Amino acid sequence: xxxxxxxxxxxxxxxRQSTDYTPLWLMRQAGRYLPEYNATRARAGSFMGLATQPDxxxxxxxxxxxxxxxxxxxxxxxxxxxxxxxxxxxxxxxGEGPRFARPLRDEAAVAALQVPDMDKLRYVFDAVRxxxxxxxxxxxxxxFSGSPWTLACYMVEGAGSDDxxxxxxxxxxxxxxxxxxxxxxxxxxxxxxxxxxxxxAQAVMLFDSWGGVxxxxxxxxxxxxxxxxxxxxxxxxxxxxxxxCIVFTKGGGLWLxxxxxxxxxxxxxxxxxxxxxxxxxxxxxxxxxxxLDPMVLFASPEAVAAEARAVLDSFGxxxxxxxxxxxxxxxxxxxxxxxxxxxHVQALVETVHAxxxxxxxxx
Amino acid sequence: xxxxxxxxxxxxxxxRQSTDYTPLWLMRQAGRYLPEYNATRARAGSFMGLATQPDxxxxxxxxxxxxxxxxxxxxxxxxxxxxxxxxxxxxxxxGEGPRFARPLRDEAAVAALQVPDMDKLRYVFDAVRxxxxxxxxxxxxxxFSGSPWTLACYMVEGAGSDDxxxxxxxxxxxxxxxxxxxxxxxxxxxxxxxxxxxxxAQAVMLFDSWGGVxxxxxxxxxxxxxxxxxxxxxxxxxxxxxxxCIVFTKGGGLWLxxxxxxxxxxxxxxxxxxxxxxxxxxxxxxxxxxxLDPMVLFASPEAVAAEARAVLDSFGxxxxxxxxxxxxxxxxxxxxxxxxxxxHVQALVETVHAxxxxxxxxx
Numbered sequence: 057x058x059x060x061x062x063x064x065x066x067x068x069x070x071x072r073q074s075t076d077y078t079p080l081w082l083m084r085q086a087g088r089y090l091p092e093y094n095a096t097r098a099r100a101g102s103f104m105g106l107a108t109q110p111d112x113x114x115x116x117x118x119x120x121x122x123x124x125x126x127x128x129x130x131x132x133x134x135x136x137x138x139x140x141x142x143x144x145x146x147x148x149x150x151g152e153g154p155r156f157a158r159p160l161r162d163e164a165a166v167a168a169l170q171v172p173d174m175d176k177l178r179y180v181f182d183a184v185r186x187x188x189x190x191x192x193x194x195x196x197x198x199x200f201s202g203s204p205w206t207l208a209c210y211m212v213e214g215a216g217s218d219d220x221x222x223x224x225x226x227x228x229x230x231x232x233x234x235x236x237x238x239x240x241x242x243x244x245x246x247x248x249x250x251x252x253x254x255x256x257a258q259a260v261m262l263f264d265s266w267g268g269v270x271x272x273x274x275x276x277x278x279x280x281x282x283x284x285x286x287x288x289x290x291x292x293x294x295x296x297x298x299x300x301c302i303v304f305t306k307g308g309g310l311w312l313x314x315x316x317x318x319x320x321x322x323x324x325x326x327x328x329x330x331x332x333x334x335x336x337x338x339x340x341x342x343x344x345x346x347x348l349d350p351m352v353l354f355a356s357p358e359a360v361a362a363e364a365r366a367v368l369d370s371f372g373x374x375x376x377x378x379x380x381x382x383x384x385x386x387x388x389x390x391x392x393x394x395x396x397x398x399x400h401v402q403a404l405v406e407t408v409h410a411x412x413x414x415x416x417x418x419x
Numbered sequence: 420x421x422x423x424x425x426x427x428x429x430x431x432x433x434x435r436q437s438t439d440y441t442p443l444w445l446m447r448q449a450g451r452y453l454p455e456y457n458a459t460r461a462r463a464g465s466f467m468g469l470a471t472q473p474d475x476x477x478x479x480x481x482x483x484x485x486x487x488x489x490x491x492x493x494x495x496x497x498x499x500x501x502x503x504x505x506x507x508x509x510x511x512x513x514g515e516g517p518r519f520a521r522p523l524r525d526e527a528a529v530a531a532l533q534v535p536d537m538d539k540l541r542y543v544f545d546a547v548r549x550x551x552x553x554x555x556x557x558x559x560x561x562x563f564s565g566s567p568w569t570l571a572c573y574m575v576e577g578a579g580s581d582d583x584x585x586x587x588x589x590x591x592x593x594x595x596x597x598x599x600x601x602x603x604x605x606x607x608x609x610x611x612x613x614x615x616x617x618x619x620a621q622a623v624m625l626f627d628s629w630g631g632v633x634x635x636x637x638x639x640x641x642x643x644x645x646x647x648x649x650x651x652x653x654x655x656x657x658x659x660x661x662x663x664c665i666v667f668t669k670g671g672g673l674w675l676x677x678x679x680x681x682x683x684x685x686x687x688x689x690x691x692x693x694x695x696x697x698x699x700x701x702x703x704x705x706x707x708x709x710x711l712d713p714m715v716l717f718a719s720p721e722a723v724a725a726e727a728r729a730v731l732d733s734f735g736x737x738x739x740x741x742x743x744x745x746x747x748x749x750x751x752x753x754x755x756x757x758x759x760x761x762x763h764v765q766a767l768v769e770t771v772h773a774x775x776x777x778x779x780x781x782x
Contacts, residue, residue, distance in 0.1 A: 219756060224714035228722055271690040271712040273729070309673045310691055327634040328673055349634040351587035359591055366636070389634075393582060
């Protein structure tokens, strides 16, 4: 018994169908800028405590929806669950980023790598089911994964990096090892996203957070090719509904046409791109998601509203002069910053909904 | 008495004149990857000890030329000398990046900011004179500065940053304060570069290292407009010779046409851009500098050579089918990494010179 979807604006925009307004959600919308999130996290003991216990994951996933009229929920989880299930030993030290106890540093480690048993990730699929139930049809739920390349960066570096020296050294010195990691990652990510869809995710997003650090030919060979390998393996329908796929490459603005050709329904953009230009470049063959600079949210609510209107105006009316429809999902160009004043997010949400309605009436 | 220039290949390529081969130099070519640099630095006591004492600055500037057949020297200095001369109190803690004791955090600090007396930067101009003398016409000397926006990032943040929250908060909340800082920075940078040219710099480069973190409209208003303000104030001739101006915006590939329109002779590119596409976009109205990923230098000399050839091939022959000339200066897309094996640089230099000669013979 699945509750009917009460607000399908997000899914319709992903599929370039007509909508009354521009839907929005925010990357990392369930996060540390919300006091209620911090309270739940304190009870759970840690970030991974939230992610691995479906009741906590459900609670924090729904928190931003209680405050704001957001048009989608996104699974509360981490992009590094898959390499953790591969046995690399994920941990989060206080005040630091993620770290792997057993990074991939030699041929033997790469040779031993395998697509993990999806049963090790059951806590994620349980969270998806629990969140769908709690949402009760209010808005759609987005599932997600790190991209094969972005996972490989962490798996080889063992942590975040300023210069990606270890992973790029492997890429340039031993492309055979890098391709093996990426093949396994792609097949694991595809299985992971398909299991999320089976559990109830109504859209999926691939975060290629570190695609933009690659040289342009290396991006095509080592990131894009494996994004495509994931997309081509995804089930694109569930329960008679199309399941949209979003691909977001931070810093990938130069490669927009190539990313749009992977088969994704939606391409995510950071704030370096002009949405109007991006739309012309892809000729509305895909919907676009983005792209407010999250730092705008530190300015006054009036300034936030002005910048949000500028983003909507740069995309323009979804309906083109020739009658075809484009699709725009409003979002930030990166995750919301932990120091963001929550009341500024309220101004953003109201402006996006109101201004995008008026754009449609004017158009 | 100035010695005649024995190798003008770099200057000719900057001005899109014919050359026998593609000249190259490397950002941060005098740096920690060279054992002789580390030895001199130990004698000088610190990084700023090298930069502020013309004899030491001269010694380290010439070190890479002793090892490699590079086609230009670049002044050994730091991009933050100008804000230091403004009184912000620059220091380098061991193992960390630069830090300012008195960052610009309020209206009073911004109101007090002024173009510094260039006499406070005399150590830089003395170094330029000393290096020119020591070079004795061997290759041209490049002077440089941080761009107004990049300096402002450090001046407001007080140090490097992951998210540029403080400087972007000022930009979005108090654009009037940000514009005041940038005007002063632009006029200071122009005076600084002109004094370097007076002292003997034969080309100048603006490093807009953090331009790429800006939203696309903010880039035009807060970075590009002030780069243009600098370029328009530069003396473009000295001693009867044109002084080429290079503008390098890391992460600025999407804005290439705009950067090329600032009046710069050369636009620097990072490795995310395809040089051939970039060349078509600017239609050879400017020369291009770049753009090997510095991490390539961690691969084998054979792999280094293959990647270097690919960069040269993507630019192609400087002479076009219609007879017009483009210009290419080979460089990395970012500073050379401190862990780079010096012998791999040898392979790079030899390949660039040999392969670019053969491209010209084939073309």
